[in-house]
Ligand code: IMP
C-alpha cells in the first residue's frame with residue numbers, strides 16, 4: 001500500500017463489482033435511448049474507462065474539463081470550463097459521469113449549463129457520494145457507494161493532482177493534506 005495512505009476504504013475488487021452493476025443498470029435503462037456518456041475530467045477518467053466497458057448497448061462518449069475555484073479540498077461553486085463538449089447534445093440522453101458528488105456545486109452548475117442546450121435528458125452517474133456534505137439540492141441517479149466525510153484519493157481521485165493512479169480508494173494520512 002502507498003505510504004501516504006492511512007487506510008484502504010474501498011478495494012479494487014469492491015470497485016469492480018460496483019462498476020459492473022452500474023454498467024448493467026445503465027445498459028438496461030438506456031437500451032432504447034441515444035446514450036452519450038460525458039466524463040467530467042480529470043477525476044472520472046478511470047471510472048469512465050471501466051464503466052463504458054461494462055455498458056453493453058451502443059453509446060457515444062465525450063469529455064468536459066472544468067475547474068472549480070476554491071481551495072484544495074473545497075469547491076466554491078464557480079466553475080470554469082477548461083474544455084467544452086465536442087458536439088451539440090441536442091437530442092442526446094446525456095449521462096454525466098463523475099468521480100464524487102460532494103457539495104454538489106460543480107454538477108449543479110454543469111446541469112444548468114447543459115440543460116440549456118436541449119438534450120433529450122440528463123442524468124448523473126457518480127461513483128462516490130458524500131451526502132453529508134451537500135450544499136445544493138442535487139442527487140445522483142446512479143451511485144456506486146456513499147462514503148464518509150473524509151478526504152479520499154485513488155481510482156481517479158486526487159489530492160493536488162497526485163494519487164489518481166492508485167487502483168483502490170484510500171484515506172490520506174492527516175499530515176498529507
Ligand atoms: P463539489 O462541487 O463540491 O461537489 O465537488 C466535486 C469535486 O470535488 C469532485 O469532482 C472532486 O474533484 C472533488 N472532491 C470532492 N471530494 C473529494 C475527495 O474526497 N477526494 C478527492 N476529490 C474530491
Ligand code: MG
Pocket residue numbers: 040041042043044099100
Ligand atoms: Mg472531479
